[in-house]
Amino acid sequence: MRIALIHALKHSIAPIEAAFAFAWPQARLMNLLDDSLSADLARDGVLNDTMTERFLALGDYAAATSADAILFTCSAFGPCIEAVAAAHAPMPVLKPNEAMIEQAVTMGKRIGLLSTFPPTLASMPPEFPASVQVVPKLAEGALAALDRGDRATHDRLIVEASRSLRDCDAIALAQFSIAATAPLVADATGKPVVTTPDSAVQKLMKLLAAKT
Numbered sequence: 001m002r003i004a005l006i007h008a009l010k011h012s013i014a015p016i017e018a019a020f021a022f023a024w025p026q027a028r029l030m031n032l033l034d035d036s037l038s039a040d041l042a043r044d045g046v047l048n049d050t051m052t053e054r055f056l057a058l059g060d061y062a063a064a065t066s067a068d069a070i071l072f073t074c075s076a077f078g079p080c081i082e083a084v085a086a087a088h089a090p091m092p093v094l095k096p097n098e099a100m101i102e103q104a105v106t107m108g109k110r111i112g113l114l115s116t117f118p119p120t121l122a123s124m125p126p127e128f129p130a131s132v133q134v135v136p137k138l139a140e141g142a143l144a145a146l147d148r149g150d151r152a153t154h155d156r157l158i159v160e161a162s163r164s165l166r167d168c169d170a171i172a173l174a175q176f177s178i179a180a181t182a183p184l185v186a187d188a189t190g191k192p193v194v195t196t197p198d199s200a201v202q203k204l205m206k207l208l209a210a211k212t
């Protein structure tokens with residue numbers, strides 16, 4: 001199976017490749033990176049028609065490579081990804097967070113949502129069921145630290161931010177780029193932690209097994 005991975009942050013590539021290597025090493029991966037997507041969203045603050053067209057073009061390119069499925073790893077672009085899914089049905093086209101949300105809501109009614117990218121905390125909470133209370137938390141400065149190559153500061157700021165979510169039933173790490181901090185967050189909070197890469201790989205395996 002060829003899985004097309006489409007990224008808006010370069011930091012997302014290693015975590016999803018690691019998740020596939022652990023759970024589904026037989027999958028053939030292709031990576032498409034356009035980090036101007038996240039830069040433009042951070043600048044503009046809204047998802048517009050132009051952004052959707054850019055996503056549709058990326059989806060068309062991935063489909064043209066004979067991909068069996070597309071996984072977007074950029075969590076702040078839900079409506080754009082939904083447009084790609086509609087354009088390429090019945091091919092599986094996954095938002096990065098949908099499988100994680102499905103897993104998180106089985107763990108309780110109050111879910112902490114931890115992110116380092118502010119637009120994610122605007123776009124993702126509405127994707128949770130209305131029956132769940134989402135508690136958003138931004139780890140300020142963590143993404144800038146990662147961009148500088150300072151992973152130690154990145155991880156420390158995430159852990160510090162997570163401590164305010166200790167009254168939640170579970171904590172969802174909103175981005176692929178922060179998935180590796182899951183054990184640290186679990187230790188700091190004492191709560192179960194779900195991540196986007198692992199959940200997404202498991203869901204793709206199920207969808208494509210059903211397809212075959």
